[in-house]
Amino acid sequence: MGASTAADGQRLRNFLIVMVAIVLSLALLVAVRGNNQPLTLAEQASQATPWAEAQTNGKPTLLEFYANWCSSCRAMAKDLGELKVAYRDRVNFVMLNVDNLQWLPEIEQFGVDGIPHFVFLNAQQEPQGAAIGLQPKEIMAKNLEALSLGLPLPYGDSSGNVSQLPNPRATQRSDDPRSHGG
Numbered sequence: 139m140g141a142s143t144a145a146d147g148q149r150l151r152n153f154l155i156v157m158v159a160i161v162l163s164l165a166l167l168v169a170v171r172g173n174n175q176p177l178t179l180a181e182q183a184s185q186a187t188p189w190a191e192a193q194t195n196g197k198p199t200l201l202e203f204y205a206n207w208c209s210s211c212r213a214m215a216k217d218l219g220e221l222k223v224a225y226r227d228r229v230n231f232v233m234l235n236v237d238n239l240q241w242l243p244e245i246e247q248f249g250v251d252g253i254p255h256f257v258f259l260n261a262q263q264e265p266q267g268a269a270i271g272l273q274p275k276e277i278m279a280k281n282l283e284a285l286s287l288g289l290p291l292p293y294g295d296s297s298g299n300v301s302q303l304p305n306p307r308a309t310q311r312s313d314d315p316r317s318h319g320g
Contacts, residue, residue, distance in 0.1 A: 177219045179206055183233040185222075189244070192230035196261055198285045199230040203245065203255040205237050210272040211254045217275035221282060228286040258285050258294075267294030 177185070183204075192199045202218070204211040222231045234241040236253055244250075248257050248265070256269040258281055266285060269278065281291045 177215065179204060179211060179215055179233075182215065182219055182222065182231075183235065186233040187230040189232050189234065192232045193263055195230065197228065197230050198261050198266075198288075199232055199259040199263065200282065200285070201244075201248070201257040201259060202231065202233045203236050203241075203248070203250045203253050203257075204233060205235060205253055207237075208253050213272060214254060217278070221275065221278055224279075225282050225286060229282055258282075258291055260285070260288065267291040269293065269295075 186202075187195075187199075189201075192201075206212075225231075234244055236245060236250065248255070248268070252270055254271065254273075256273070256278070258266045258268065260266050267281065269281065277293045281293050284291050
């Protein structure tokens with residue numbers, strides 16, 4: 139009976155080692171995968187500074203006009219997510235979805251006719267420059283660094299590939315996917 143008990147103990151030990159290895163592997167997989175997944179536009183928007191708060195908190199602001207259907211907006215999401223983490227303590231990040239007519243006054247105020255459209259506002263909420271369309275991360279980072287320090291933007295007016303913004307006042311066809319059934 140002594141040999142049988144020893145063998146059972148060995149099997150139990152081996153089983154526990156395998157179970158611990160599986161649990162640790164799964165935890166590592168979840169941790170690595172979770173850290174590499176960029177936030178979607180919707181997730182970033184839910185974490186963005188509300189526009190009303192940004193207008194009164196005394197920090198400079200990056201105002202981002204976007205839409206979920208915009209391929210250039212989606213292409214920039216990972217880079218912008220990283221920049222938002224790096225500058226969140228020094229700059230407000232406000233995201234305004236152009237499909238929401240609530241933002242029509244801001245769309246008109248800042249002359250948004252293509253997206254993504256970024257407006258860099260100083261601490262007094264005065265426009266310092268704009269970047270329109272797909273932008274390299276380095277250009278956005280240099281502009282954000284200058285904005286956070288109150289310096290002139292090195293790339294104050296930059297243009298890249300844009301998704302054309304339909305005129306919200308124009309009548310849309312009901313079969314247009316952006317008409318939202320209207």
